[in-house]
Amino acid sequence: MLQHKAYEYRIYPDKIQETLIVRTIGCSRYVYNHFLELWNKEYEETGKGLTYSECSKLLTRMKRDPEPAWLCEVDKFSLQNSLRNLSDAFSRFFKGQNEHPKFKSKKSPRQSYTTQFTNNNIAVSGNCLKLPKLGLVKFADSRDMKGRILNATVRRKPSGKFFVSILCEEEICELPKTDSAVGIDLGITDFAVLSDGTRNDNNHFTRQMEERLIREQRKLARRALAAEKRGITLSEARNYQKQRQKVARLHERVANQRNEFLNKLSIEIVKNHDIICIEDLNVKGMMLEPQTGKKHF
Structure with a gap:
């Protein structure tokens, strides 16, 4: 095909x-x-x-x-x-x-x-x-x-x-048939739980990078304030531009890690199952708000 x-x-x-x-x-x-x-x-x-x-x-x-x-x-x-x-x-x-x-x-x-x-x-x-x-x-x-x-x-x-x-x-040739079906339950604590009991842990690499991102973004904000006090536009502030690229590289690294995690998981599921059923839920809307602690439904 x-x-x-x-x-x-x-x-x-x-x-x-x-x-x-x-x-x-x-x-x-x-x-x-x-x-x-x-x-x-x-x-x-x-x-x-x-x-x-x-x-x-x-x-x-x-x-x-x-x-x-x-x-x-x-x-x-x-x-x-x-x-x-x-x-x-x-x-x-x-x-x-x-x-x-x-x-x-x-x-x-x-x-x-x-x-x-x-x-x-x-x-x-x-x-x-x-x-x-x-x-x-x-x-x-x-x-x-x-x-x-x-x-x-x-x-x-x-x-x-x-x-x-x-x-x-x-x-592109079709994958061999496995005569297997699986259901996937998307969650918050666990990224995905399969109907056969397999649990896939959430992507903890974003948490590992969180502190580093917060620290570098604070540096970026300070350099933006320094450029504003000196009357320099951000496009001309070299220190700001260097820090902006550093933050962008960190975000790119997190995105690459997330994509690799999703690609490996999806390929493994597709290769081992012919029928895949996924629930249609707004998982993001069900998460707790950090300020109010209320749920969205």
């Missing part, structure tokens, strides 16, 4: 490549916000929005103008994919699947762009990964890619690290 599967790798771009990645992300965000504004105006005036083909034609005209000529310096597929994302967002909005598309901010923790595979522009060459416009970028080759490459998404995380997610189409 042909299915899509993503492979994520950490990349190590040099200064020139890093600047180009940031510029491409900025151009993709600009195109998305620009056409979102045009889409909203068109809908207010005519009662109908734009289409992807109309936006694509307008984007081609924009590149010919001298003012936004810097759009030609980045990967063209990243700009086209911004328009596709905007069109998909409006389609889901009119179907009632999500809220109205919002403008993207450069302060958002999600900073990425997507490029398409064509003419072998995405490939592995030794310990480097070939990407459009970037050329050969060093990456951590943690596992081999299989199947046909479809696209690649380059991300910049708040910690300052860069990652690439490569989407491939490959043949």
Whole structure:
């Protein structure tokens, strides 16, 4: 069965490549916000929005103008994919699947762009990964890619690290049948209790990192106050920015630990059972409030 599967790798771009990645992300965000504004105006005036083909034609005209000529310096597929994302967002909005598309901010923790595979522009060459416009970028080759490459998404995380997610189409075989069924009870004390009596302890690694996070976040708050007293914006305060990245790396580490715990547990359950039943409860709402001690139902 042909299915899509993503492979994520950490990349190590040099200064020139890093600047180009940031510029491409900025151009993709600009195109998305620009056409979102045009889409909203068109809908207010005519009662109908734009289409992807109309936006694509307008984007081609924009590149010919001298003012936004810097759009030609980045990967063209990243700009086209911004328009596709905007069109998909409006389609889901009119179907009632999500809220109205919002403008993207450069302060958002999600900073990425997507490029398409064509003419072998995405490939592995030794310990480097070939990407459009970037050329050969060093990456951590943690596992081999299989199947046909479809696209690649380059991300910049708040910690300052860069990652690439490569989407491939490959043949995925079904797991062997086990003729086993299991029920899962999600809890607060124990993360999950299986119907066969197996208990999976809650992720204690978040508690281990809690004290360290509190200490580093207090340092971040003090440095923000120090910058405010000196009349310096946070974007120009070097000590604040260094501490911000340190806190972001700690949050990223906790997220990675949590994801590893969930992935290992889910893979183990899926491999050993054919039928999986899970209760539909709002576990977070049932937790006690720290101030009032009241329960939410």
